[in-house]
Amino acid sequence: MTPRSAPTATPKAGDPAPRMRAEDRRELVLRAATRVFGERGYHGATTDAIAKAAGVSQPYVVRMFDGKEALFLEVLGRALERVSASFRQAIAELPPGASPLDRAHCIGAAYGELLSDRGLLLSLMHAFVAGADPEIGAAARSGFLQIYRLLRDEAGLSPDEVTGFLAEGMLLNTLVGLRMGLEVDDDPAAAELVQHVAPTKHALLVQLAKARTV
Amino acid sequence: MTPRSAPTATPKAGDPAPRMRAEDRRELVLRAATRVFGERGYHGATTDAIAKAAGVSQPYVVRMFDGKEALFLEVLGRALERVSASFRQAIAELPPGASPLDRAHCIGAAYGELLSDRGLLLSLMHAFVAGADPEIGAAARSGFLQIYRLLRDEAGLSPDEVTGFLAEGMLLNTLVGLRMGLEVDDDPAAAELVQHVAPTKHALLVQLAKARTV
DNA sequence: GTCTATATCTTGATAGAC
DNA sequence: GTCTATCAAGATATAGAC
Numbered sequence: 001m002t003p004r005s006a007p008t009a010t011p012k013a014g015d016p017a018p019r020m021r022a023e024d025r026r027e028l029v030l031r032a033a034t035r036v037f038g039e040r041g042y043h044g045a046t047t048d049a050i051a052k053a054a055g056v057s058q059p060y061v062v063r064m065f066d067g068k069e070a071l072f073l074e075v076l077g078r079a080l081e082r083v084s085a086s087f088r089q090a091i092a093e094l095p096p097g098a099s100p101l102d103r104a105h106c107i108g109a110a111y112g113e114l115l116s117d118r119g120l121l122l123s124l125m126h127a128f129v130a131g132a133d134p135e136i137g138a139a140a141r142s143g144f145l146q147i148y149r150l151l152r153d154e155a156g157l158s159p160d161e162v163t164g165f166l167a168e169g170m171l172l173n174t175l176v177g178l179r180m181g182l183e184v185d186d187d188p189a190a191a192e193l194v195q196h197v198a199p200t201k202h203a204l205l206v207q208l209a210k211a212r213t214v
Numbered sequence: 215m216t217p218r219s220a221p222t223a224t225p226k227a228g229d230p231a232p233r234m235r236a237e238d239r240r241e242l243v244l245r246a247a248t249r250v251f252g253e254r255g256y257h258g259a260t261t262d263a264i265a266k267a268a269g270v271s272q273p274y275v276v277r278m279f280d281g282k283e284a285l286f287l288e289v290l291g292r293a294l295e296r297v298s299a300s301f302r303q304a305i306a307e308l309p310p311g312a313s314p315l316d317r318a319h320c321i322g323a324a325y326g327e328l329l330s331d332r333g334l335l336l337s338l339m340h341a342f343v344a345g346a347d348p349e350i351g352a353a354a355r356s357g358f359l360q361i362y363r364l365l366r367d368e369a370g371l372s373p374d375e376v377t378g379f380l381a382e383g384m385l386l387n388t389l390v391g392l393r394m395g396l397e398v399d400d401d402p403a404a405a406e407l408v409q410h411v412a413p414t415k416h417a418l419l420v421q422l423a424k425a426r427t428v
Numbered sequence: 429g430t431c432t433a434t435a436t437c438t439t440g441a442t443a444g445a446c
Numbered sequence: 447g448t449c450t451a452t453c454a455a456g457a458t459a460t461a462g463a464c
Contacts, residue, residue, distance in 0.1 A: 128388050
């Protein structure tokens, strides 16, 4: 989709620098929205903050996505899709005779890479605790169950294995939400906690640490 | 504290019905705030909604707690205290020679009872994902670590056992946040998921189901 | 497609009576 | 201690120009 070589109608080739295709700008806004929603939650995030982060005007953000709620739902949907895609790829790359524990471990590693995108995971978390909201709650439930089924049916994990996997993931997300990185030097318990969450996944720790400063 | 038999100065005994001691009213507001904050998060909750839920005026809520943020911090502090107290009581009632797994199980049961208070757990969760906020984030980090230390030092669990325990707790909280109760009859995966989170704790399931409707 | 200007509504907080 | 009235700021959304 969107072949860069064939813009639809009004390319206007030689424009200065801030000029970009509408679809790219849309992507830019979505990324900014993911970051801001992740940081402050649905209610805490303002369309103005998102607009500023994306370098566009506030009314444009509202118009492009037909309102703040619709924008959040789109961010949520994309986040869920990215998690699903990441898991599916890990499953596809699984060695043939892998045990359930090995499978869970590999998928967990894939999840670890997602940790570098704080906004994505935290937008998900904010949605997960917003079950009381009619629209957001429904989308969040449906998305969570979709991931559950993926792990059970496509990864071939047992229900207990899936819940164990999800539990670890939720703790990880919570630590990211708390901004509890490695360099919490003011409290040794923090470092110990982070180091024991995913002892085998060193990459995770680096990402967690990075997530606190970035 | 607060002996009901000896009101401080102005008892005004024979008042109609809405009359109550200031301290009780304060407690009432705190409970309402816990519920509303849990439902909509810090930013989503309005002081007006809290006031209405408590049956008092909005300015009174603001004045009584010196602002919305201070009110949330107090709700958060009390929630943390209640979790700590609940854990400590479970630890005190532990049989002498209990294994780490037994200990974790008993403390988990205590946590299960807390699940009946949706507002409490969800106010905590909202705080945990608000690490970016200067005040709330600091309080949330400190509170989370306090619970970590309690489980490690007072319950005698190893760091790995503590993180396993916390992981299960975070998943449980997330399911409560999603309003994913037992009677999610429209999707069999939901029921399966809930039933596998805490297979040994039947009480939890009842509470989870209740949490969806109440 | 994108911006500026602005309407309108919400909300936290203050002032002051009782 | 508690309420009513009210203000000021902030935020979403709309109108319309370019």
